[in-house]
Amino acid sequence: MSRLAGKTAVITGGATGIGLAAAQRFVEEGAFVYIFGRRQDALDTALKTLGPQARTIQGTISNLDDLDRLYAAVKEERGSLDIVLANAGTGSQLMLGKITVEHCDEILDTNIKGTIFTVQKALPLMCPGGSIILTGSSAGTTGSPAFSLYAASKAAVRNLARTWAEDLKGTSIRVNVLSPGPTATELAKAALGEEGVKAFGAANPLQRMADPAEIGAAATFLASEDSSFMTASELAVDGGLAQI
Template sequence: MQKLAGKIALVTGGNSGIGLATAQLFAQEGAQVIITGRDQATLDSAAQTIGAGALAVRADVGRLADLDALFATVQAQFGRIDVLFVNAGIFMGASLEASTEALFDETFDVNVKGAFFTIQKAGSLLLEGASVVINASTLIHAGMPGAALYAASKAAVRQLARNLANELAPRGIRVNAISPGYTRTAIVGRAGYDSDQVEGFYAHTSGEVPLRRPARPEEIAKAVLFLASDDASYVVGEELLVDGGYANVGAAGVLRG
């Protein structure tokens, strides 16, 4: 039996990486899927990949006008949201010295402001029994040079999940967080690294993970599906680490130890 049969599922940043893998899995599990992204070409390609009548809406989650237009479209076409995966995010690595106000603003506008207002503006469409999953990161449990802004923004959305879970639970809406570990997606390359640097990054970080490899986006998607579905009907305010053991028994676990 399909876990999301008849559900309306919105995935922000659903045009690549973890978002696209999750959108595909949601569609396979019977959901009507809506995806967002900032690039129309990759959105169109992702919608074709997902199939099943997936709807692609161009929207920058850091722009409130874009969110208003997105949810007006969802309201007009579907009238509700059963599953909301707040996934859109960016990673731009920079040292303390190299970080700029512009980088700070962009990181927090997309990762934090975008997450908060996505949930706020979806509020009237989220009915009893709805599930909200926020994409955080295992890096909130450790330290990595050059990732201070990214990790701080993801720690903020983890706290959003805790507080909004408490606020929305009386309405029968579950809010949880997923914290992926190092995952092989395009996000590292988009941070400005060439292919050799990307491979070097994954080779280095894999040595810190007990399973000795990065995750595949499909592995993260299966965990998101669990939190989104009725299988997790009594799970609220949790953070599900999907990181190959990195935070608890790997390098981060040793540092916390």
């Protein structure tokens, strides 16, 4: 039997990259998936890829009304929710000394506040034994030049899982962090170019960037009963980058 048969999942930031790879794997494993993202064109393309076991809703996680629309649709159409992959996030470079208030607001509102309310608003729909997965990053452990706010926000996400595991005692709902390293999404490849991809890949012991499907496979593990005795944990899928 498929590992996620009959399950309902929400994936934020799921129209491209890691989110889409996870959605594809969830659907293959039998789940019905709600993809939530900012760009309608990307959502439309994702839906063509995912087929009838998926539904898309446009919005941003920093807009609480958009999150309310998402979960209202889940409640009306599915009744309950088994899996939340809080994957939406943002990051941009600014060196210390050049950080602006606008930069702080953009990253912290999305990566911390958005993650908090993505999960909190899902809780009334979550089934016992449900799985909450927060997308972290190797940068939350290692730091990265000019990415101080992004790295700090991902370190905060790691601690949210630790704290929420305590808050969720007695519910049998699990919460874990999936922390990728550099991943060869279409966006990353376009931004870095061939030489940049090689340079980023060379920084870890496996000497390559991850394929998004590898991150999607790890997300499926955390979503399924295969990880039933894991909570408050971090699963690093980073080629060893933050481990040595």
